[in-house]
Amino acid sequence: MIELNGHPLSLAEIAAVAIKRDRVQISAAARPRIDKSRRVVEDIVARDAVVYGVTTGFGKLSEVHIAHNDLRDLQRISYAVILPGVGSPLSEAEVRAMMLLRANVLSLGFSGIRFEVVELLIEMLNRGVHPVVLEKGSVGASGDLAPLAHLALTLIGEGEAFYQGTRLPSRDALKQASLHPIQLEAKEGLALLNGTQAMHAVGGSRYSALNDWQASPMSPAP
Secondary structure, three states: OEEEOOOOOOHHHHHHHHOOOOOEEEOOOHHHHHHHHHHHHHHHHHHOOOOOOOOEOOHHHOOOEOOHHHHHHHHHHHHHHHOOOEEEEOOHHHHHHHHHHHHHHHOOOOOOOOHHHHHHHHHHHHHOEEEOOEEEOOOHHHOOHHHHHHHHHHHOOOOEEEEOOEEEEHHHHHHHOOOOOOOOOOOHHHHHHOOOHHHHHHHHHHHHHHHHHHHOOOOOOO
């Protein structure tokens, strides 16, 4: 069992979850931090203060104030704008590593996301629901926006996911795993999109797989 608390994960820990499918849980110490930062976001929304990514649009729309009643829609629209990716889906190990790394970052409690969103991401890992994440679409130093958008789509029951080897609409994959999609609230779209976990996941999982092969003289060449 790998416990997430926001501390750096070793390659061995990433491999244990991504390749060996070890289970994951969030540290008890992480929840108070997550809840505290969420209360900050909720206070901003309640006061209708102008704060980037919370009550405004993103990027070039940073000066556009978003009405309180439209904040939920903004979370969904952000994926529609950023989503386009191309190529084949990333491997299961790479997607699992990306999910693990994103959940770990969110457990730091700096993003303003609700605990139940992080909890659903971890349960998807534990029950084998893997979003279909296309291999091309990152914008490098600006973040893995398209890959993380694909990951986040499954959380809200959109897009596609693999479950028990079958590619399904995300809502069906969640249902078969006895999970339910979640409605994202203010700031949570940005919290899920803003990171570089896709490139870290691809590098980490491939490095771990290569080392496993090199450590075993009986293994066939990859």
